[in-house]
Structures are given as C-alpha cells and as structure tokens.
Amino acid sequence: MPSAIGGADTNPQASGWPLLAAAVVLLLGLALSVLGTRALAIDRAERERLHLAQQAATQVRQLELALQLALESLTSVKAFHDAGGALDERQFERFVRSDAAFHEGTVALGWAPRIGEAERPDFEAGLRERSGRPEAIFEATGHGLRRIVARCNDCYAAQYLTALQGGDVTPGLNLPSLPSRAQAIANALASGRVAASKARRSDAWGADGDTVIQVFQPVWPDGVPAPGQQLAGLAFGVFNVSALLRRIFPRAQADTAYVALFDLDAPAVEQRLFTLGAATAADGNGEGAGDFASARENAPEAYVHEFRVADRHWVGLFSPAEGSAWMPWLLPLAALLGGALLTGLLAVYLFAALARGQQVARLGGRLVAQQVAVALEREQRRQAQATASARSAFLQAASHDLRQPLHALGLSLGLLAAQPAVARDGTFTTQLQQSVAALHAMFDALLDLGRLESGHLQPALRNFDVAPLLQRLGEEAALQAGRSGLRLVVRVSPRLSVVSDPLLVERIVRNLLANALRYTAQGWVALRAVRRAGEVEIQVLDSGPGIARAQRERIFEPYVRDAHHADGVGLGLAIVRALAGSLGHRVRVASRPGRGSVFALQLPVAAGAEPDVAAISAAPPGALAGRRLLLVDDEPEVLDACARLLRAWGAEVDTARDVESATRLVDAAAPPVTGHDLLLIDEHLGRASGSAWLLALRARGSASPALLISADATPDLRDAAQACGAPLLRKPLTPLKLRAAISAALRQTAGR
Structure with missing residues (x-):
C-alpha cells in the first residue's frame, strides 16, 4: 500500500501532462489565432486603403473631367461668336439652352465685348433697342445700386446673358466692377487663357447655398492672339460646382x-x-x-x-472614416475558431493570402489595360494633331496663294483705272490673264477637294468620243505654254470612243497639263491619246526635271508641293488620283530625273459604233460675226461682262435677267424673223431654273442649241442638262473655255 501510494506520488506530473499539453496547445492555438487575426486585420486595412486610393483617384478624375466638360461651354460660346459674327439675342439663348443639356453644371453663359469710348454709343444704343428703356454701361456698387461708368477705356460690359437658374448679371454691367470678378478677368487678360474666380456660396445662382464659380475666356477677333491686337471680348459662364459634387460624391460614402x-x-x-x-x-x-x-x-x-x-x-x-470597428466581433470569433480549428484557421489564412494575391494580379491587369488605353489615346491624339497640322499648313498655303493673284489683280485694276491706255500693253493684259488663271486653278482644286471629301461626287458614265475634248484642252493649254516659252504638241488619234464621265476626265487631263506646264522650265509638253489592247491611254509628257523613284507615290498625297516650285496648293495630283479612283480608272507615272516625266490615264474602249464628233477648237476673235445669241443671267455684273465679251467676238447679243424677259425675246426672234443661233442660260435665275425653262422651250418646239452654265455640278443638274440636250459648263469660266464651248455647239449645229 505504501508502495502504491508512493508510486502515485512519484509521478505527480503524469496526471498534469495532458492538461499541460492541452494548455500548451490551447495557448499555441490562441496565439496563432491572434496572429492570424492580426494578419487578416492588416490585410483588410490594406485592401481598404487600396480601395480608397482607387476610389479617390477615380472620383477626382471624374470631377476634373466634369468641370472640363462644363467649361467647354465657353469654347462653344467662342465658336458661336467666331462663326456668327454679330450675335443675336434669341439665337444666343437657344444656343445656350441646347448647349447646357450636354454640359452638366452650366448655370449661365454670356458674352461681354470689349467696349471703348468709340464703341460705347453703338453698344448702349443696342441695349436701349432691346430693352425699350434708357440703358448705359454701369458698375455694381455692392449695395444693389447702379453707378454709370464715366469713361470706358477697356470695359467688358455684358451684352447677352442666358441664365438657367437665377442671376445677378444684367446687360450693360461692366463685369470687372466687382472684385470677385475683377481678379479673374485680369488673370484671363494677362495670360490669354481661361480664368476662374474663387468658388463661393451663392444665393443668386442655383439653389441656396450651392457653390458656384465664374469663369472667363478671352476671345480674339481672328480666333488666335496676335501682337498688338485688341480682344473681341470675353465669353463668361457660371457653373454650379455643388451639383457636380453631389453626383460624384454620394452621401453614402460618408460612412466609409x-x-x-x-x-x-x-x-x-x-x-x-x-x-x-x-x-x-x-x-x-x-x-x-x-x-x-x-x-x-x-x-x-x-x-x-x-x-x-x-x-x-x-x-x-x-x-x-472613423468608426469602422470590426475587432469586437472578429476577435472573439477568431479566438474561438482558433482554439478549436487551428488547421481551419491556417487554411483560411492561406486562402486569404491567395485571394490577396489574385486581387493584386487583377489590379496589375487593370493597370496594364489602363496603360494600353492611355498609349492608344496618345497615339490617336498624335495622329489627329498631325492631320490638323497638315490641314492648317494647307490652309495657310492656300490663303497665301489666293492672296497673291488677288493682290496682283487689285494693283492691275488700280493701274487700269488711273491709266486706261495701259490696256493696249500686251504684257499688262498677259499679267491680268495669268492672275485670273491662277485664281481659277486654285478655286477648281478647292472645289474638287470639297466634293471628294464630302462624298458627293457621283460619276455619270457614258459613251463619248474623247478626241474633241483633248483637242479643246490642248488649245487651252497652248496659250499658257506660249506665255511660258514652251512648245505644246498635241497628237490625238481620231474617233476614240470611251466609257467614262467626260467632265471628270476633263478635270483629270487639265490637272495633268497644268502640272506639266508648271514644272517644265524649258523645252516642250505633249498631249497624246492612243488605242491599246481594248483601252485608250491619254498621256501627258514633258521635258521637265523628272521625279525620283522614292517620290513617285508621295506626289499623289494631298498638300505636297515641290520645294523649288512653291506655287499651287499641292492638290492637283491628289485630285487626279481620287477622281480616277472614283471612275475605276488607273493612273500610271514613269519618269527619269533630268529627262522628264510621263503621266498616263487609261480608259476602257466603248463597245459598238463610235460617235462622229468633230474636234472642238477655240474660235478666234470675230469668229462669231453674224451670229445672234441670247444670254440669260440674273446677275447684272455677270450679264454685262459676258455680253461685252460676246460682242467683242462679233456676235449680236440679246440679254435677259429672268425667264419672262427671255421668253419674250425668244418669241420675238421666232420665224419668220431669224431666230437665235445659240442660247447661253444660267441655271439659277432667282426662283426659276434655267434647265426647267429650257425644257419648256423644247416642249414648245424650240430646237435652238443651248449651253447651261452653273457653279454646281450635281448629278441631278447633269441629268437635267442631258435631258435638255445642252452641255453643262461649270463656273468660273475663262474666256477660252467659253469660246471653245460656243464654237463646239455651233459646229455641231452646222453638222446637223
């Protein structure tokens, strides 16, 4: 017994070991649970901070974009002013209300021109006319009273204002009179850019207590600042910042x-x-x-x-935000689960760690996607800027090239008015013809470019003999070649019937001839047309400087001009390729630097009989002697100038400005009286149509040949001209083109 008792006493730790082991395991489990809980808390805090950072960046960007979009209204006001010149109050109000629908936060938009003492009487008269009571430019005293401005050196008085909500600005108020606006306006004038006043709570704009800003954008007469140039005025607006903030920062966000x-x-x-x-x-x-x-x-x-x-x-x-307390419920639950399910907690922690890694990976993927989007946007912006730069360079070049012949014409006409005898000087008249020809070529190029870019060009394919057309173009080019000291050779096979649009073929060949004559300093230029294996090839050859192989594709791009020949707008060959492409024709070029170039247009041969059309040539002065012509045009200046030119060629000319007068002249010239040999009719005759009047004459039995003249070349008009049996001539016309067309019409009549 003692031994037994002694044996029990000799192992006192034996009975406590399981408890100790349990305690150790429990303590270890609790410790690991606490550590795991803390790790989870840190992870959650980090994720919340990451989420907050992303949310903050997104909301700030949203606010910035919303404000930028709202401030775009000022750019719209500026564009409205630049496009419209003098502003109309009703148009301005309609514009502001439609613009505000697309720019959230816009409360009011207005326009304040720069007013000096010289402009003040007209400005105040305009205010009185609109309001019906005495008005003057005034200052706000800050006490609800008005004080008339004694002298306007550089006033910026509100002229038009449209407010969607409230308002404390009335027409005639000198905007810089209040300090809250004066500093912002001063900043805008000093920098030349948009400037804003400090944000303030307003009871005049928007809801009571809303925060608004007033923004001012300087506007120059020509759209861009120039040294010494006065401002046209200020586009100004009031924008409700609180409205944007309420949308971007919802109240529910205050909890987090x-x-x-x-x-x-x-x-x-x-x-x-x-x-x-x-x-x-x-x-x-x-x-x-x-x-x-x-x-x-x-x-x-x-x-x-x-x-x-x-x-x-x-x-x-x-x-x-403070108060997002998660420990009161998470720690007891973590301690309970940690002691009982240590393995489960470790698995949960591992899962949380993996989930965090996936979140980081997703964040990285989004960041990469954003970087790609930013890079793509940057590239698109670069391409847009490159296109805008090219168009700007073209407009500058075209503006310069248009001013040169206009300047020369103005000087020449001034000299002619002072010294009428100079008209007999051949050099003087040649210079006038060159200026007119330069203007004509540039307007043709710009009109062709506009039709091509707008997609309104619709070819009208038909069978026709291309030989007379080429003969006429050769005769037109011969005059320019003679003035440049070049020899022009025209070799065209007779009876070359093709399928194409004659008007567009004429534009292509005329551009090729003009290009060859421009870049050939000496020697010759040739125009040929030959039949080859089911097609007709029109060739323009020259002895000019030639084109390097590396440049043969680039010369067909728009706005490309030779650095050694700065005249022209760089559109001729681009229009040639675009017109040929719209017709389905091929243009090829062959060249040897220093030897010359060949440009060729390939046309399909028409099936069936070829038309027998005589070559068209320009009639010399006096060739219309004995011919009686009827000229119908509603523009007095055009009517007088054209009639004088026709009479100088020997023709007897009757003139009419409307269809009623023209009908009386046609009836008076009917048999037995000798009728008109040719009718020259403008398409736009006030409310009447030249082609419709000609169709009415044809219905009455009139068979007089006619030419329709118009600045338009729409497919409908071309169809109407074809139905009347009258060629369509497009303005502006040179005397040579008009003379050639008249000769062709009279010759075809004689052939019948």
Whole structure:
C-alpha cells in the first residue's frame, strides 16, 4: 500500500501532462489565432486603403473631367461668336439652352465685348433697342445700386446673358466692377487663357447655398492672339460646382471615407470648398480649419490628389472614416475558431493570402489595360494633331496663294483705272490673264477637294468620243505654254470612243497639263491619246526635271508641293488620283530625273459604233460675226461682262435677267424673223431654273442649241442638262473655255 501510494506520488506530473499539453496547445492555438487575426486585420486595412486610393483617384478624375466638360461651354460660346459674327439675342439663348443639356453644371453663359469710348454709343444704343428703356454701361456698387461708368477705356460690359437658374448679371454691367470678378478677368487678360474666380456660396445662382464659380475666356477677333491686337471680348459662364459634387460624391460614402476639397489659390480661411463625412483626424471638429495646410498636418497619411480648374489649383484630401470597428466581433470569433480549428484557421489564412494575391494580379491587369488605353489615346491624339497640322499648313498655303493673284489683280485694276491706255500693253493684259488663271486653278482644286471629301461626287458614265475634248484642252493649254516659252504638241488619234464621265476626265487631263506646264522650265509638253489592247491611254509628257523613284507615290498625297516650285496648293495630283479612283480608272507615272516625266490615264474602249464628233477648237476673235445669241443671267455684273465679251467676238447679243424677259425675246426672234443661233442660260435665275425653262422651250418646239452654265455640278443638274440636250459648263469660266464651248455647239449645229 505504501508502495502504491508512493508510486502515485512519484509521478505527480503524469496526471498534469495532458492538461499541460492541452494548455500548451490551447495557448499555441490562441496565439496563432491572434496572429492570424492580426494578419487578416492588416490585410483588410490594406485592401481598404487600396480601395480608397482607387476610389479617390477615380472620383477626382471624374470631377476634373466634369468641370472640363462644363467649361467647354465657353469654347462653344467662342465658336458661336467666331462663326456668327454679330450675335443675336434669341439665337444666343437657344444656343445656350441646347448647349447646357450636354454640359452638366452650366448655370449661365454670356458674352461681354470689349467696349471703348468709340464703341460705347453703338453698344448702349443696342441695349436701349432691346430693352425699350434708357440703358448705359454701369458698375455694381455692392449695395444693389447702379453707378454709370464715366469713361470706358477697356470695359467688358455684358451684352447677352442666358441664365438657367437665377442671376445677378444684367446687360450693360461692366463685369470687372466687382472684385470677385475683377481678379479673374485680369488673370484671363494677362495670360490669354481661361480664368476662374474663387468658388463661393451663392444665393443668386442655383439653389441656396450651392457653390458656384465664374469663369472667363478671352476671345480674339481672328480666333488666335496676335501682337498688338485688341480682344473681341470675353465669353463668361457660371457653373454650379455643388451639383457636380453631389453626383460624384454620394452621401453614402460618408460612412466609409472622409473627403475634403480645397482651393489653394484662395485665401487660407476660404480654401475649403467641400466636406463629406464625420469628424476624423484630418479635421479636428468636422468643419475644422478652413485651410488645406492645417487639414494636411492633422492627416499626414491621407491621400492627396491635385488638379486644376481653369487657372485655379484645387486639391482633394481623402482618408478612411472613423468608426469602422470590426475587432469586437472578429476577435472573439477568431479566438474561438482558433482554439478549436487551428488547421481551419491556417487554411483560411492561406486562402486569404491567395485571394490577396489574385486581387493584386487583377489590379496589375487593370493597370496594364489602363496603360494600353492611355498609349492608344496618345497615339490617336498624335495622329489627329498631325492631320490638323497638315490641314492648317494647307490652309495657310492656300490663303497665301489666293492672296497673291488677288493682290496682283487689285494693283492691275488700280493701274487700269488711273491709266486706261495701259490696256493696249500686251504684257499688262498677259499679267491680268495669268492672275485670273491662277485664281481659277486654285478655286477648281478647292472645289474638287470639297466634293471628294464630302462624298458627293457621283460619276455619270457614258459613251463619248474623247478626241474633241483633248483637242479643246490642248488649245487651252497652248496659250499658257506660249506665255511660258514652251512648245505644246498635241497628237490625238481620231474617233476614240470611251466609257467614262467626260467632265471628270476633263478635270483629270487639265490637272495633268497644268502640272506639266508648271514644272517644265524649258523645252516642250505633249498631249497624246492612243488605242491599246481594248483601252485608250491619254498621256501627258514633258521635258521637265523628272521625279525620283522614292517620290513617285508621295506626289499623289494631298498638300505636297515641290520645294523649288512653291506655287499651287499641292492638290492637283491628289485630285487626279481620287477622281480616277472614283471612275475605276488607273493612273500610271514613269519618269527619269533630268529627262522628264510621263503621266498616263487609261480608259476602257466603248463597245459598238463610235460617235462622229468633230474636234472642238477655240474660235478666234470675230469668229462669231453674224451670229445672234441670247444670254440669260440674273446677275447684272455677270450679264454685262459676258455680253461685252460676246460682242467683242462679233456676235449680236440679246440679254435677259429672268425667264419672262427671255421668253419674250425668244418669241420675238421666232420665224419668220431669224431666230437665235445659240442660247447661253444660267441655271439659277432667282426662283426659276434655267434647265426647267429650257425644257419648256423644247416642249414648245424650240430646237435652238443651248449651253447651261452653273457653279454646281450635281448629278441631278447633269441629268437635267442631258435631258435638255445642252452641255453643262461649270463656273468660273475663262474666256477660252467659253469660246471653245460656243464654237463646239455651233459646229455641231452646222453638222446637223
């Protein structure tokens, strides 16, 4: 017994080992549970901070884009002014209300021209006419009273204002008269860019207590600033910042985050613009100090995002909201589960770690996608800028090239008015013809480019003999070749019937001839047309400088001009290729530098009998002697100039400005009186149509040949001209083209 008792006493730890082991396991499990819980808490906190950072960046970007979009209204006002010249109050109000539908936050838009003493009487007269009572440019005193401005050196008085909500600006108010606007206007005038006033709570614009900003954009007469140029005025607007903030920062966000916005350009006590969320370390008492520096000092770990609104520097402060306590329920549950299910907790922790890795991977994928999107946007912007730069360079070149012949014409006409005898000088008349020809070529190129880019060009394919057309173009080019000291050779096989659009073929060949004559300094230019294996090839050859192989494709691009020949707008060959492409024809080029070039247009041969059409040639002066012509045009200047030209060629000319007068002249010239040999009819005769009148004459039995003349070349008009049996001539016409067309019409009549 003693031994037994002694044996029991000799192993006192035996009975306590399981308890000790259980305690150790329990303590170890609790310790691991606490550690696991803390790791999970850190992970959750990190994920919440990452989410807050992403949310803050997204919301700041949304706010920045929303404000930029709202401020685009000023650009629209500027564009409206640039496009419309003098503004109309009703048009401006309709424009503002339609524009506000696309620009959230827009409360009011207005226009304030720059007014000096010289412009003041007209401006105030306009105000009186609109209001029906005495009006004058005035200043706001800040007490609801008006004070007439004694002298306007550089006033910016409101002329038009459309307010969607409220308003404290009336027409005639000199905007810089209030300090809140004066500084922003001064900044805009000094920088030449958009400037904004500090945000303030307003009871005049929007809902009571809403924060608004007033923004001003300077506008120049020509759209861009120039040294010494006065401003045209200011486009100004009022924008409701609170409306945008309410949409981007919902009230529910106050439960998870604290948000504050500041205007760093405002005085310290007025920097705070917006606060969302309960009091946090970032703000000791909810509203806290009004300046950003104090708020930032109280929250060193808060997220800060800076951005600009017009010329003002804004900043957002973001931090987690206090009170998101998860430990009271998570720690007891973690301790309970940790002691009983240690393995399960380890598995959960592993799962949480893996989930966190996946989240990081997804975040990385989104960042890569955003980088790709940014790179794509940057490339698209670069391409758009390159296109805009090319178009801008073209417009500058075209503007310069149009001014040159206009300048020369103006000087020449001034000399002719002062010294009428100079008209007998051949050199003087040649210079006039060259200026007109240059203007004609450039307008033709610009019109062709517009038709091609708009997609309105619709070829009208038919069978025709191309030989007379080429003969006429050769005769036109012969005059220019003679003035340039070049020899022009025309070799065209007779009876070359093709399938194409004669008007477009004429444009292509004329451009090729003009190009060859422009770039050939000496020697010769040739025009040939030969039949080859089921097609007709029209060739323009020259002895010019030739084209390097590397440049043979580039010369067909728009706006490309030879650096050694700066005349022209660089569209001739681009239009040639585009017109040929629309017809389904091929243009080829062969060249040897220093020896010359060959440009060839290939046309399909028409099936069946070829038309027997005589070659068209220009009639010399006096060739219309004995011919009686009827000229119908509603423009007095055009009618007089054309009649004088026709009479100078020996023709007897009757003129009419409307279809009623023209009908009386046709009836008076009917048999037994000798009728008109040719009718020249403009398409647009006031409310009447030249082609419709000609169709009416044909219905009455008149068979007089006719030419339709119009600045348009639409498919409908071309069909109408064909139905009348009258060729269609497109304005502007040179005397040579008009003379050639008249000769062709009279010759075809004689052939019948």
